[in-house]
Amino acid sequence: MAQIDRDTLLDIYTRTMKVNRTDEKFRELLMGGKVAVMYYCVRGQELVSAAAMAALEKEDYVVCTYRGQGEQTAKGIPMEKWWGECLGKATGTCKGKGGTMHITDPETGIMVTTGVVGSGLPIANGLAMASQNNGDGRVTLVSFGDGAANIGGFHEAMNMAQLYKLPVIFLCQNNRYGEHTAYADHTDSPNIASRAAGYGMPGVTVDGNDVHQIYPAVKEAVDRARRGEGPTLVEAMCYRMMGHFFGADFSYMPPEHIAEMKAEDPLPKLRKVMLEHQFTEEELDAIVADINAQIDAAVEHALAAPLPDTDEIYKDVLEETA
Amino acid sequence: MAQITMTQALNLAIDEAMADDPGVFCLGEDVSAKQGGGVFKVTSGLTEKYGEHRIRATPISETAIIGAAVGAALAGQRPIAEIMLMNFVGVCMDQIVNHAAKLRFMSGGQTPCPIVIRTTTGVGVGFGGQHSDMLEAWFAHVAGIHVVTPSNPADARGLMRASIDANDPVIFIENILCYGLKAEDPGPGYRVPLGKAAIAREGTDISIITYGRTVLDALAVADDLAKEGISVEVVDLRTIAPYDEATVLASVRKTGRALTLHEAVRPFGTGAELAANIQEKCWDDLKGPVRRIGGTFSAVPFASHLEQAWIPTKPQIVEQIKAAMGKL
Numbered sequence: 001m002a003q004i005d006r007d008t009l010l011d012i013y014t015r016t017m018k019v020n021r022t023d024e025k026f027r028e029l030l031m032g033g034k035v036a037v038m039y040y041c042v043r044g045q046e047l048v049s050a051a052a053m054a055a056l057e058k059e060d061y062v063v064c065t066y067r068g069q070g071e072q073t074a075k076g077i078p079m080e081k082w083w084g085e086c087l088g089k090a091t092g093t094c095k096g097k098g099g100t101m102h103i104t105d106p107e108t109g110i111m112v113t114t115g116v117v118g119s120g121l122p123i124a125n126g127l128a129m130a131s132q133n134n135g136d137g138r139v140t141l142v143s144f145g146d147g148a149a150n151i152g153g154f155h156e157a158m159n160m161a162q163l164y165k166l167p168v169i170f171l172c173q174n175n176r177y178g179e180h181t182a183y184a185d186h187t188d189s190p191n192i193a194s195r196a197a198g199y200g201m202p203g204v205t206v207d208g209n210d211v212h213q214i215y216p217a218v219k220e221a222v223d224r225a226r227r228g229e230g231p232t233l234v235e236a237m238c239y240r241m242m243g244h245f246f247g248a249d250f251s252y253m254p255p256e257h258i259a260e261m262k263a264e265d266p267l268p269k270l271r272k273v274m275l276e277h278q279f280t281e282e283e284l285d286a287i288v289a290d291i292n293a294q295i296d297a298a299v300e301h302a303l304a305a306p307l308p309d310t311d312e313i314y315k316d317v318l319e320e321t322a
Numbered sequence: 323m324a325q326i327t328m329t330q331a332l333n334l335a336i337d338e339a340m341a342d343d344p345g346v347f348c349l350g351e352d353v354s355a356k357q358g359g360g361v362f363k364v365t366s367g368l369t370e371k372y373g374e375h376r377i378r379a380t381p382i383s384e385t386a387i388i389g390a391a392v393g394a395a396l397a398g399q400r401p402i403a404e405i406m407l408m409n410f411v412g413v414c415m416d417q418i419v420n421h422a423a424k425l426r427f428m429s430g431g432q433t434p435c436p437i438v439i440r441t442t443t444g445v446g447v448g449f450g451g452q453h454s455d456m457l458e459a460w461f462a463h464v465a466g467i468h469v470v471t472p473s474n475p476a477d478a479r480g481l482m483r484a485s486i487d488a489n490d491p492v493i494f495i496e497n498i499l500c501y502g503l504k505a506e507d508p509g510p511g512y513r514v515p516l517g518k519a520a521i522a523r524e525g526t527d528i529s530i531i532t533y534g535r536t537v538l539d540a541l542a543v544a545d546d547l548a549k550e551g552i553s554v555e556v557v558d559l560r561t562i563a564p565y566d567e568a569t570v571l572a573s574v575r576k577t578g579r580a581l582t583l584h585e586a587v588r589p590f591g592t593g594a595e596l597a598a599n600i601q602e603k604c605w606d607d608l609k610g611p612v613r614r615i616g617g618t619f620s621a622v623p624f625a626s627h628l629e630q631a632w633i634p635t636k637p638q639i640v641e642q643i644k645a646a647m648g649k650l
Contacts, residue, residue: 061397063393092430093429093430093432094428094429094430094432095430095431096430097427097428097429097430098428098429098430102428102429104425104428104429104430104432104433105432106396106429106432106433111393111396111397111433112393112396112421112425112433114420114421115420116416116420116421119389119416119417119420119421121389122385122386122388122389122390122392122393122417123389123390123392123393123396123417123421124393125386125389125390125393126389126390126391126392126393126394126395126396126397126401127393127394127396127397128393129378129390129393129394130393130394130397130398130399131397132375133345133347133375133376133394133399134344134345134399140393152385153385153386153389153416153417156381156383156384156385156386156389157385157386157389159381159383159386160380160381160383160386160390163381164378312430315431316426316427316429316430316431317426317427317465317466318426318466318468318490318564319426319434319488319489319490
């Protein structure tokens with residue numbers, strides 16, 4: 001098992017808790033009726049996003065999905081801008097015109113958040129193609145779910161990425177559900193990673209709840225891409241511990257599945273790893289307290305922020321020329 | 323000045339844009355030297371000059387082609403993506419409509435998407451129902467895209483250069499039957515601004531508003547009718563969307579009559595939008611209803627005589643003009 005140094009572990013832990021506390025806060029606001037927007041919970045998938053973002057450099061590109069809170073906050077979008085966008089405010093990353101499903105923040109490399117399942121993969125290829133063309137050394141990571149592995153764009157993109165040896169990391173967060181449909185009801189192959197072989201690409205399946213599996217797998221894929229050796233498909237097995245979107249019924253999840261995912265919850269597992277690496281309870285609690293304070297301040301800022309001007313509906317359609 | 327074909331005009335515009343800006347590159351099926359420089363030879367000779375990274379032959383994967391163009395554009399490059407035939411846009415509409423067109427808006431202006439999507443089509447070559455359609459109205463109905471089509475080699479050169487310069491997606495429609503047209507080369511650096519129509523022929527009795535190959539039909543009819551004392555003005559939109567409303571309305575206010583003409587099927591075609599807008603804004607100047615000509619509302623047929631019956635014809639144009647003039 002690859003060793004992860006303490007600094008990296010601390011980084012991953014901090015990012016993981018940022019994702020988790022943001023998710024908890026969002027659900028609290030939705031449940032309390034303070035906000036009413038679409039939100040796709042990431043409970044259960046925090047570590048996958050956090051470890052993947054920790055494996056990237058700041059200038060690397062990321063393409064994610066509507067369930068992209070993990071990538072977005074872990075990559076480092078300033079919280080005030082992130083919350084501003086999610087609450088539809090003028091102070092948001094996209095001036096309130098994108099929303100929870102379309103967060104874009106090029107400064108932190110979040111280039112596209114797509115609301116269309118599977119559409120991110122072909123776009124990630126293009127970002128990587130630009131890096132290959134201009135030699136800027138960046139890699140592009142695209143995150144998607146198991147459901148996306150069955151749309152045509154997945155296959156077209158995988159083939160093209162391998163053909164051109166593009167610096168892309170395809171991160172499949174296999175959370176066992178494509179929208180409301182269980183994995184076994186939408187796919188008969190045992191896993192998604194094995195599809196990579198069909199394109200001549202390396203593919204690995206790892207436990208996304210184990211930091212010692214997910215981080216080294218993504219890091220190796222990132223390093224390969226940066227060395228010019230081409231793309232990798234990393235399939236991170238994880239659980240979506242809530243419904244498809246906030247408020248959605250998920251009583252269709254069988255009790256044994258719920259028991260299994262509770263046992264595999266990445267948060268207590270990561271906490272255990274941290275303690276094993278001589279981080280103290282106090283240190284870890286202090287990190288979480290600090291994150292909570294940052295989130296509270298950001299939410300307060302976003303709630304008080306102005307709404308976008310209604311003229312915005314006419315702006316940014318096409319470049320305004322004189 | 324030398325005479326050039328429309329194919330050469332497009333090639334020259336792409337060539338000079340690639341020479342000027344290392345961020346310009348082409349991708350699409352069969353576009354590189356290994357495959358002969360594109361199915362209609364528009365990218366011929368460019369691989370030798372710029373290499374296979376900048377003339378990327380792709381798998382037959384329209385979604386991956388446009389997706390890659392979108393991503394590269396977000397990263398600051400200026401891809402020219404070829405969709406070999408216009409009907410194949412059906413394979414990649416999500417990337418064009420949900421992504422290329424909307425990313426500037428949805429990002430609050432942070433991520434413009436400067437891509438040129440070159441595509442070709444045309445009725446009259448016997449390609450049948452899945453290789454012939456003019457689908458410009460599909461894109462004209464989407465905010466965030468320019469839809470462009472040239473009717474002659476000079477405009478082809480100038481519009482292509484301007485499309486590559488544009489900081490937004492452009493659907494650039496080439497008509498198969500126009501590739502061989504010859505005209506004087508406007509020379510290096512020539513640009514025709516997007517959103518500017520041309521008065522292809524001045525007249526005083528009726529305005530035909532058209533674009534692409536049917537401009538040629540309109541000009542031929544105008545020649546014929548001039549002999550009968552009917553003065554036809556031909557407005558070549560050049561940019562179909564967003565179109566040059568000022569030029570269209572000024573022409574109709576002058577002539578008092580309007581006829582829209584396109585190869586695409588008539589119902590819900592661009593002619594319907596033009597007609598509605600003209601009638602709203604030029605009501606007091608109009609001497610009669612705006613007339614519309616378009617293709618038949620069925621799939622483009624294969625057999626040559628069926629195809630010729632399907633497509634708008636010069637006699638139809640003459641008939642509509644005479645009806646508008648009260649001369650039938």
